[in-house]
Amino acid sequence: MPAFNYTASDWPTFSFIRIPGLVTAHIWVSIPFCLLYLVAIAGNALLFILVRVEKTLHEPQFYFLAMLALTDLGLSLTTMPSVMAIFWFDVHHIGLNACLTQMFFIHTLSSVESGVLVAMAFDRLVAICAPLNYTRILTHCTVVCLSGAALIRGATLLAPLPFFLKTFPFCGANVLSHSYCYYPDMLNLACGDVTFSSVYGLVFVLCTFALDAVFILVSYMKILGTIMKLGTRDRNWRSLQTCACHLCTVFVFYLPLISLAVLHRYSQDTSPILYTTMSNTYLLMTPLLNPLVYSLKSRQIQGALRKRFWVQRVIAGE
Template identity: 85%
Template sequence: MPALNHTASDCPTFSFIRIPGLEAAYIWISIPICLLYLMAIVGNSLLLILVRSDHNLHEPQFYFLAMLALTDLGLSLTTMPSVVAIFWFDVRLIGLDACLTQMFFIHTLSSVESGILVAMAFDRLVAICAPLNYTRILTRSSVACLSVAALIRGVSLLIPLPLFLKNFPFCGANILSHSYCYYPDMLNLACGDVTFSSVYGLVFVLCTFAVDAVFILVSYMKILGTIMKLGTQERNWKSLQTCACHLCTVFVFYLPLISLAVLHRFAQDTSPILYTTMSNTYLLMTPVLNPLVYSLKSRQIQAALRKQFWAQRVIAGE
């Protein structure tokens, strides 16, 4: 790949990385990636349709699920253009403004998703530990407030990041390590003193993902303690089943997020193949698996799917 050399006065252009040595297989690699994007878009769109159309799903936990699906859908649509352009059309260049815009939406939506997972943990906490107060605490207005708070937190904390990068000169070979724009990756390419920007990025991670993970952990410790006091094994099992979907979603979200962060910080000389695999896993794992998890684990979602299926068959028969 030819290096892209820029002086500090140039309008920076960045190049997405491809997989060295696998050029002949790009078209084959693109097929499963595009299928995964299609699964993510269709699956999350279907969840949104089900929650909106089925009155049995008009409950707080499914409102949060709809917010989660909307966030995953936005994340897929934000990253799909650059990923498809790389593997299908060999378009690897992106301007600074477009890169900053993509970066802002990727990190903001990730922060919002983390906030929604916290709200879902709170929903399960109230449902199991204070069931008599569930309808009083988790009203439609409180669900809306929690969702809006997650959005405001993400946007307000992320706004400074593109502003920091906008003011830095980029004077080297601006080759990104992923098939999308990622803040630590772009910060490594900036010239000048990036100490404050790097510290702010760390503070952002601690104030969002770290705090959220601790809250979710504490919530489930409290839930587990309450379940152990319920008495009968059957009631314990039913209570754990109500948390299974959310716990799967938490692991699906945080595992690739933490893995990619560790890879960036401690394994800069890692093989490009591993970088590409982990970065696309981070992008696709959550949007693809969340609809599957809830379709397989949630009886209410399964019932709504069956109802939707038979309704479509009746319409087709008429």
């Protein structure tokens, strides 16, 4: 299908949705949102910098953690401008090109995060189930290849999405269901036959995010099976506790993501409150929780934080 030729007079704009029922309280609602974004940005930035500068953290699992933090940082910075613009300045309109750019980065970074979570699950699988082969399998080359594959997969497979949307005219009210640009949401507003574009997006979600989620679950099932065979009860409990926390962050990321993709295609009467809740859980809670979960459960990171804090106090003369 040839691209639709817009003129200056009919160039489309899109409207972000406000939180239903809380339009008059946006200033007050913005306070917790702003704090959550700041905590997520600060936590992920600190985690990335700590892994980069602390030599004791130069190991495969922490390299993956640093990439996860960098991805979460990018997701927060991608969505924060439009979310806070609605709350603070009542700016809820965005042009087509800006919307497509935000949409591309949101979906690409989400795909990269999914790939990094797979790599982290693989790292733990090898470390627990084949510890003698860990250094042979998880080399620096392997880390670079897995990280690069996650990035290339996301950028390559998602690059067509903006071009798909450019082929359609938008002839309605163009009111989005979220406070950011989301591909299935924009596709629902397009005029014309969107069957191919919709199927492509859904197949991508099922063949990447769904398969990634299955691999992660199978990996942790294998890990749990191996842990249960160990003889030391304390070690079993610590490992089970760590796996449970990791799985919680995985569920927080995957369940809203896959549910949103399905709802936008097969349910036109879904409550706006449900859309808002799931979208904020998907793109805000994951960057917020990841630094806390992975840092609080890692003794190496805790030790590096204490070391850096102690050095700073010594330099300050305290």
